[in-house]
Amino acid sequence: MIKPSLFIAALLALALQLAPAEAQTLSRTYVSAALGSDANNCDRTTPCRTFQHAHDNTLAAGEITVLDPGGYGAVTIAKAISIINDGVGEAGVLVSGGGTAITVMANAGDAVSLRGLTIKGIGFGGGNGIVFNTGKSLVVEYCAIRNLDTAGYGAVFFYPSTTSSLAISNTVISDNADGISFSPQLSASASAALDHVAMHNNAGIGLFVAGGSTTGTSKVVVTDSIADNNVQGFAVSNKSMLTVLRSVAANNQVGLSAGFAGGQMAVAQSMVTGNVNGWQAVAGGVIVSYGDNMVDANGGSQGAMPVIGKK
DSSP states (O other): OOOHHHHHHHHHHHHHHHHHHHHTTEEEEEEOTTTOOTTSOOOSSSOBSSHHHHHHTEEEEEEEEEOSSEEOOOEEEOSSEEEEOOSSSOEEEEEOTTEEEEEEEOOTTOEEEEESOEEEEOOSSOEEEEEEEESSEEEEESOEEEOOOSTTOOSEEEOOSSSEEEEEEEEEEESOSOOEEEOOOBTOOEEEEEEEEEEESOSSEEEEEEOTTBSSOEEEEEESOEEESSSEEEEEESSOEEEEESOEEESSSEEEEEETTTOEEEEESOEEESOSEEEEEOTTOEEEEOSOOEEESOSOOSSOOOBTTOO
16 A cells, blocks of 8 residues: 555655646746746746747747847747737847847748847858748737848848748848848748838848749738838849839839849839939839839939830
């Protein structure tokens, strides 16, 4: 017969073994630079220290909440999740050594949301901001991605291999090697909406929409945004469609660019000014206007933009 005292001791030991598993069932976890530790269970009173540990202890479709300013380390996202900083101060990831701040490799039905984060390159081998490979969607709000300025790296690489969508709003993309690169892979069809996005001083392209790596469709709409002091402001290629509305392309080497096997761009109520070349449409690319744009003070342009509805 097992003695009661031994039985109780066995139950206590079992409970201690189960405690870590229970800590991984939180729908909302917390991170803190001031009080956090990855030995904690990521609860409100015992927050974690890094995004990755909080991610690993959060239920799918759950949320990671930032409690105070600080750097929270790189994270690979493998589930539907939100990482939210709603005004506690600068919180995010420093990038170097060719690393990536946030990698999304989620399931086909998983929605990922990032809000209020700062991603900054600090040199020492370069690195990437956000790289999206798989998932249903990515939403980026009120973020800043800066100084990823080593050649071959950049701010946002949206390269889904399954049908996906991207939304970026109220976000600054500045001083990177490349800004936002939208390029679906394999047979994926993808769409994106950019609203109030500022792409400043990127050594390559502010926004590049490319469909050459997929047999699917690539469609992007940009509203109330600006691309300035980039090599190219807004660019599209390879049977992709880019619509630019109420936006500005200023002081770039090329303001608007369409090319390579049927890249198409439609521009309305926008300003193209101060660029070395206002626009260029080459190698089968097409740029069309709604006839209500403001185009001036550019060094040159390649042909006239056809006006939709006019022969």
